[in-house]
Amino acid sequence: MKNSLSRRVFIQKSFAAGVSLAAINKLEPFSEAGNSGMRFGLVTYLWAQSWDLPTIIANCEKAGYGGVELRTQHAHKVETSLNAAQRSEVKKRFADSSVTCIGYGANFEYHSPDPAVLRDNIEQTKEYIKLCKDIGASGIKVKPNNLPAEVPKEKTIAQIAASLNEIGKYAKDFGQLVRVEAHGPLTQELPNMKAIFDQVTESNVKICWNCNDQDLLPPGLEGNFNMVKKWFGDTVHIRELNDGNYPYQQLFNLFAGIDYKGWILLEARTEPSDKIAAMKEQLSLFNQMIAKTKKR
Numbered sequence: 001m002k003n004s005l006s007r008r009v010f011i012q013k014s015f016a017a018g019v020s021l022a023a024i025n026k027l028e029p030f031s032e033a034g035n036s037g038m039r040f041g042l043v044t045y046l047w048a049q050s051w052d053l054p055t056i057i058a059n060c061e062k063a064g065y066g067g068v069e070l071r072t073q074h075a076h077k078v079e080t081s082l083n084a085a086q087r088s089e090v091k092k093r094f095a096d097s098s099v100t101c102i103g104y105g106a107n108f109e110y111h112s113p114d115p116a117v118l119r120d121n122i123e124q125t126k127e128y129i130k131l132c133k134d135i136g137a138s139g140i141k142v143k144p145n146n147l148p149a150e151v152p153k154e155k156t157i158a159q160i161a162a163s164l165n166e167i168g169k170y171a172k173d174f175g176q177l178v179r180v181e182a183h184g185p186l187t188q189e190l191p192n193m194k195a196i197f198d199q200v201t202e203s204n205v206k207i208c209w210n211c212n213d214q215d216l217l218p219p220g221l222e223g224n225f226n227m228v229k230k231w232f233g234d235t236v237h238i239r240e241l242n243d244g245n246y247p248y249q250q251l252f253n254l255f256a257g258i259d260y261k262g263w264i265l266l267e268a269r270t271e272p273s274d275k276i277a278a279m280k281e282q283l284s285l286f287n288q289m290i291a292k293t294k295k296r
Contacts, residue, residue: 168202206233
């Protein structure tokens with residue numbers, strides 16, 4: 001049709017309006033997932049732990065991954081030691097690519113009965129929230145990691161929630177989410193995550209579903225999912241879709257049922273010889289599963 005704009009004309013008009021080609025390209029990697037709204041990306045744990053930042057971005061582009069969560073203490077060295085110019089460079093690298101910097105994967109935790117250790121974790125979290133803002137990310141991943149046996153369970157749960165509320169208030173001023181990974185020997189159990197979030201008051205503090213075996217404990221996957229779904233944010237961590245017995249298809253059906261439009265992030269734990277081929281395989285499996293959710 002004469003009134004239809006070609007992609008070239010669209011891009012030219014977009015440039016005239018001040019929209020960059022990089023912003024246009026950010027829309028493309030998700031096309032295979034159809035209209036589900038779920039997007040596929042990578043957590044740099046294991047598969048990308050030895051890659052520098054340019055390599056991470058290049059490999060994600062090769063594999064068709066739309067976003068990445070940068071893990072702390074890995075070879076890309078995106079840490080609070082970066083100065084202002086270096087932070088701007090990280091932000092620019094992502095802006096000039098088709099890969100979104102989703103956030104930062106920290107190891108900060110808030111269950112310690114030692115007040116000094118707890119305070120150190122909270123204050124360090126705040127410094128990394130500043131880093132997230134500076135590099136163009138949208139949030140930080142943190143975790144509860146235990147319920148110490150020597151402390152009443154209810155006291156630790158209240159302490160974790162209070163810590164998350166303090167961090168959440170701080171993060172709001174920087175436009176950041178606080179993504180709380182369901183993690184740790186006891187805190188990964190969804191009833192305990194619910195107990196924590198029953199006391200969370202900050203709207204930017206969200207749960208990151210982590211695909212643990214404990215998700216299948218009574219009342220089962222669907223029951224546990226429904227128990228905490230009102231606190232879901234925009235990130236989910238999965239392992240390889242063809243490794244182990246986790247019911248990923250059922251999980252994606254549940255996410256489709258709540259019209260989830262966030263990121264599904266691969267936190268791989270195997271050691272394939274060709275990681276790019278393995279990344280492409282996982283994206284293909286993801287797309288197949290998402291297609292099945294639309295047929296239900």
